[in-house]
Structures are given as C-alpha cells and as structure tokens.
Amino acid sequence: MSIAARAEDPTRWATERALLLWVAFANAHLLAEAESDGAAVARPLEVSPYAVFAAMQEAGVDDVRRVGVLADDAAGIAAGRKAGAGAVIGIAEDAMARELLRLAEPDAVVPAATFEALEDERYGSRRELRPRVLLNPGPALTTDRVKRAAAGVDLCHREPEYKALEARVRDRLREVAGVGTEWGVALVSGSGTAADELALVAAVRPERTLLVIRNGVYGDRLQAMAEAHGIATVTIDRAWTEAVEPAAVAAALAGDPSIDAVALVHHETTTGLLNPLAAIAEVCRAADVRLVVDAVSSFGAEPIALAGSGIDLLVASSNKCLHGLPGAAFVLVSPAGAARVAEVPRRSVYLDLAGYLRAAESGSVPFTPAVPAIAALDAALEELAERGLDEHQAAYRERAATLDGLIDRLGLEPLLDPAVRSSSIRSVRLPEGVGFDELHDALRAHGFVVYAGQGRLASEVFRISCMGALEPPVLWGLEARLADVLAGERVSA
C-alpha cells in the first residue's frame, strides 16, 4: 500500500476512500452517509471476526485493511480488531459505556451524533489525511514493513531486547557506511539538525576555530550552531549553485592554524548540489584537521567512502535516503574523531556526543530513545540489506535520470549544472507566470507533493525529490500531470 509503484497510484490515493466496506455490529443507520460516499455496508447477525470476513466476501472486498467495523459493545470492537480491520470505531453515549469499550482498544469512541463527521474526516473520499506521493526531501514514503516495525511491542530501553535492537542498528549503519567496529555510532532522538549540532559542538576545542563551507541553507545553519555555542568560525562562501573547490579548503587551512575542524554539507538539500566530499576529506586528512560532514540527505543514496578518508564525524538521519521514519538521526565517528570528541568539554547535555558514544560502548543509552523510530530504522536497514546497497544506489541514479529526462522533455530549466547534481533532488526554475503555490496545489490535487525552493530561492525554483519507497513509473505519472498542470497554469496566468 505504501510503495508508490504504478503511474495510477497517485490519482487513486488522491481520490479514493480509505474504507471500502463498513461492517456494522450496531447502529447501521449511522453509515448512510458513508454508503452515499461509496462504501459498502454489511450488517451481520453474528458478532465475530468470521462475520467480518464473510461480509468482505459478500461485498467483493478482499483487503481487510480497507474495512471498517462499527460497534457499540466490547465484543464488536474485539471482533473488528481480531479481524484486522483498518478502522474500528465504538459508539457510546456516556462515560460508563465508553469505559466498557476502552479495554477492547477501538480507534476512537464517539457518540452517535458525531460519528458521521468522523467518518467523513478520517475515512471518506474528501479526507485530508491520506497517502500522497511525497516528492519532498524527507520525510519520504516508507513501506508498510517500516511502519509495522514502529508499531511493534512497547519496549523499555534498559532491557536487553532494546539494547540488542540498538546494537543491530549500529551494525547495520556501519555496514552501509562500509566501516568496522572501530567507528563509533551515536543514535540520537531528533532531526538531522539535532545530530548536526551533536557532531559540530563536539569537534572544536575551546579557543580554536571552525571552518564552515557555505553554499546553501544547511551550511549557514552549521555556522549558526557554532555561533550559538560561542565557537569562533571562518567561512568559505560560494554561490548556492557552485560546489566548493578542495583547493580553497586547502588554502584556508594553510592560512589559519587556529582551524580545528571543517564543517561541510555533502548534499545541500537547498538545491540538490553535491560538494566534492572525497577530495575535501583528503585535504583535511593531509592537514590533520577533523572533518564534520552533514550527509543528512545523501547517506544511503550517494556512494561515500568513509574508512581512511579523512571524514571524522558523519551525520545522517533515518527518514531520507535510508527510508525509515522521522525521529532518529545518528553520527558515525572515526577513531580520530572519537579522540577529538573526548578532548572537547561538553557544550550541551542532550547534545553531548561523548555521552552518547560512552553509553553505546557500555550497551546503554543516555536518554529515553525514540524506540519506534529506532525500530523503524532497523526495518528500513533490513530492507536495504535485502536489496543491496549497490542496487539501492543504482535505483537512485535511475530515478534521478528519470527526473532529468522529464525536466528536459517538459522544457523546464534545472537550476544546477549536471556535474554537481545529486541523485535525489532536482531544483527546477518556476516557468514565467507560474507561482509555486498554484503548481503545488494543482499537483497535490493529483496526489503529488512537490517542495518549495528554500530561502532566497523560494520565488524562483521548486524542488522535486525522489527519496523513499517509490518506483520510476510514478515519476512518469508525474511527468504527465506536470505537463497538464503547466499547460493549464500558463493559460490561467
């Protein structure tokens, strides 16, 4: 259900009801509006999961995740749950009746008077909260496997099964990174920005300087982090469309011995620009300066050679090119990086990389982790391992080529030179007379979510990302819709 695989998926997702069949163990008259909105309705005499299955066969609905169950007693709720129904709603008029239903775990308990509004809002053809093909640079589409992992059993983070889960996630991240156990892995609950700050403030000793390379919003953000913590910075600034040259980094390091670390965004999500990571890492290695890399939107999709590269702290997150859910991020730390981190006094308690690394070494965690996000990341990394990293990255290159093709065929203008483009994001100039909001809303009506330009590019470009659980035919569908929309917009503008 959650992999966007066919060209027709977006339209179907954009228009169809969530539930195709309601099984009423009570109050079938409440389903009149759902029925007029296209739902089949069944009223079995027996209250049991088997009655739900029989109603499905009768109605020709073969997917129980698209069946709702309505009940006014605990037995009906339990039957719906045991049948695996996609929604189970209890009807109760007072506190006592609600409490009786509660232990059977419905998705909601409402009085009869508000049921139809809830049905329309959550499950009807006009509902807002529905799957869409997410072409924003994360959170991306995830598979049902990943979501089911997040909805797994409740775990205490001090118990051995949680420790085993974290250890497995660390091992899997090292495998994707191609490094051994001499690299540390810090898992933090938060966004990629949290992990960026975790790494950055641990990389620079007091009274020393951080060199920040800036050619996008995220480079600016790294500098802002250093400033917020009173860390001195120098910068190399380039246009948002230009990669930084390794020679400029070498010159900056040669000219300023106070520089203790370099901060670089590998893939600027702002534009989809890739900086030359390997060559800059080599410069830092040669100068014996620590390199902090924000690989939040590249890790998994772009090949990155870590071992022996000169990269010391690499930051990424669960919900972009690894196809996990948002809520977890991490820092991979080289042996030289770990030595540096151990030298730097902590500048935060929550964002204290040394603390996370120490805890990981002792099989512990410093704070309550986002257990569901970690479990989802584990499932996503398992999927990636089943597919193979090479195949995963090849799929990204294929998607990016598909995007380049559609941009070309539609006569649109990409912002970046081909040489600096990533395999997960394209920035495209808004055609004359086309505003982003109109473009976005028109595509959204067909089930596609595209992303605005960022910062000063907001009025000039829009972004299409191809992260997550999606297949090329969906991008062909995007091409057709975009062609329609642009033709329409130009007429209306």
Next chain:
Amino acid sequence: MSIAARAEDPTRWATERALLLWVAFANAHLLAEAESDGAAVARPLEVSPYAVFAAMQEAGVDDVRRVGVLADDAAGIAAGRKAGAGAVIGIAEDAMARELLRLAEPDAVVPAATFEALEDERYGSRRELRPRVLLNPGPALTTDRVKRAAAGVDLCHREPEYKALEARVRDRLREVAGVGTEWGVALVSGSGTAADELALVAAVRPERTLLVIRNGVYGDRLQAMAEAHGIATVTIDRAWTEAVEPAAVAAALAGDPSIDAVALVHHETTTGLLNPLAAIAEVCRAADVRLVVDAVSSFGAEPIALAGSGIDLLVASSNKCLHGLPGAAFVLVSPAGAARVAEVPRRSVYLDLAGYLRAAESGSVPFTPAVPAIAALDAALEELAERGLDEHQAAYRERAATLDGLIDRLGLEPLLDPAVRSSSIRSVRLPEGVGFDELHDALRAHGFVVYAGQGRLASEVFRISCMGALEPPVLWGLEARLADVLAGERVSA
C-alpha cells in the same frame, strides 16, 4: 492486545508464541519447527486472503494478528497483507526473486535456509522481543490505537494536514494543562531531557543566575545543563527523600537579586518524590522570577494548576503519563515565559525555544518533526479526552494505592514518606540478601519489567512504576509473583 488488563496477561505474554497459525502459500516443510513449537500450519490450494480466513476458521484461530503467511511469490505476499496477517514472510533465493516480492511489502524476505531461525527469533515461544508489562517509568505500555496512529500515512511536515495535526496536539495539550491559547506550546523531537534543555537555556538572561532545586538525579541534570551552557547557578540541595520547602526558595530569592529563574523538578523520577509545586510557583510569582518546571513524569497523572500559578515554562514528554510513544516532548510557555524567552539570545540551534514558538505561531516547524511520535501523541491525547482527565488521574491514584497496599502486605519498605509520594512511582528498599538483577530477572521471566534504583540508590532500592495502559488486576498479579520471587530469593540468598 497492548493494555495489560488481566492478572494472567503477563504470564501469557511471557510464554506464548506470537503466531498461532502459519498459512503456507509455499514451502510448508519450512514450518516443521514452528509446528513443533505449537503453531498450527495450513496449506491452502488457493492463494487469496479468503484462503487465510478459511484456514483460520479450520484451525480455530480467530485473531488474524496472530496468523503468519509464508509465500514465495508476490501474490502470496499480497494475499497475506490483504488478510491483515500479523506477519508475512517471503522466501527467495536470489536478488531477482527478492526484488519481485519487494513491491508486495513483506515483513522480511529470507532464503529458505534462514527462515526457521527467523521464525524462532521473531515469532516463536522463545523469542526475546515480546510484550511485557512495563513497570518502568516510561516508555510505558501504549494501546494499539496509539501504535496504529504512529503507523499511519507518511506525511510531509510542510503540508496542511501535518500542520493541522500539530495544531490539534497543541490544543489538546493546552486542554490537559487547563490553559488558553495565550500559552505557547513548543513540540520538540527528542526525550524529556531535550525539552528540559530547550526550556532551561531560554529562561536565563546573560550575566544572570539560575536557582536549581536539587533532590534527585533530574535536578542534578538541570544544573549540569546550565553549566554546559555557561549559565551561573546556585542550588538548594535536599536529600533525595525530602521535598524542598517553599520558604527555602523564598529565602534564596530574597537573598540573591541576580537570580533570574528557578528550575524545579516536580516529580523526581529518581525516587517518586513530589515537590510542592503550587507553593513554590506562588513564591516565584510573588518574586517575579521565572519558574521552569520539569513535569516530565508527572504531567497528566498529577493535578497541576498552571494558569496564573507562577509557572512559566512547563516541560513534559509524550511517553510517560500521557501514554504516547517515545520521541516527542514539549514545553508549555506562559505569556510571561514567552516574554522572557524573547529576551534571551539563543544558546543552541536545535534547542532554541524561541524558534519553536515563532514557528508554531506561523503554523510551521523549524526542523523535520518526529511525525509518527506526534501522531501517536495525538491519539493518546484523544484517548485521554475520551476518558476524561479527572478519571485518568483517579486511575493513577487507584494504581498508586494498589502499589502501596502490595508493598505493605509483602512487608517491603517504601523509600519515601507517604506525604511526598507521587501517584506513578514507588521506590522500594531491596530486602536483605536480594539483589536487583536477580529480582528483575525473576519477575521478567513472568512478564513483568521493574526498574533499578538510580545513581547512589542503585544498590538499595528498586522502582515500580504504574504509568501507561495497564489496569489494577495486573498489579494484583505482580503482588503474587513478587511474593513468590521474594520467598524464593530469600531461600537462595
């Protein structure tokens, strides 16, 4: 399935298989070990969800969440998914075959040679990852509704449906807090500690002092946060078993005009001690000093009067007494608190309260949020609203009374005086000759997870928490097991 409601639940959870029936659309011989472990096995001729249902009826298994489907082609995987099976496993020997199964979204794809190990590890009677009655102070047991919300549709955080979700969560938190929209709500992805630091570093102006009240690990942590950010502190220190007296706070404020804010832990999770929040808030209000309250483990369970109280920044998290999943935390900010936050230069980018508040006001978010944790919190708050806050808090008092009763009947010694005990945690002295690890492991074997003492109390006490989706009969079950275990331990010691 996830509310611990009956005395027999823990034992059942601790011993039973996850899957009672396997439906084989291929390779039924792989299920011999599962069968010997107690699973029924069916081999339908037809590949369809209806075949799964027929097999359930045949085997007398009425809960599809306890049915596994094994398949070696995409049709079999799809049939398992559409049937709502609790597990769907693909068998494939090579990359091409795996890829063909992938789009149907199995829970895993493995070669035949490793299936039996996976079955045993994930679904068998000996598996480690299983539901247990979590009596640790969060993450707590959550209902299936909450988990299903976390596993909902993928959302982009810049789209209107995500903004509506966050706005609803903010409104629901204000409702639990009993405050109006003049209070700001910052939602942060991270643990309660992240939200503590978010609030703390925003509350103290440069060159001013923070007064930290310390009578447990979390008070110490608040001071450590201030120190990490170079904020001057003074402290009031009390034994971990003693609440601080409001008069001591008044005296400290009167004696030191540099004090800009006070930091107080309402409920010290270290011990289960409640500090006298209302009276201390009144002292701060009278002195016109901002009060930051860590209510991470009390919000929801203990009555807290916020409006006009003198509390300016109140911190709590999703996964303790609100019964959401871990990964989200929040700060409630009074109008006076917001005025203070606006005056303080930011000390972090990720942990910048002013930024979160500004974003919330404009219907935006500063960083990628933990969407599943926010959706789960929304569902948990909906449940709480259905039940009613008074009933929710009454249930906590009932559970705490049950714990006090069992401690008394078992001849155990509670650490704290009754006057300072919360309604969610009890610290109990380890009886002579009983080590925590032995006690923990013996109870765990029966499905209960209790928690170690913290810091210097680790060798002296253990903790029992009653947060989350559990009912009093389960605590009666705990009493019986604890009696057995203590009798056994004393003999063996």
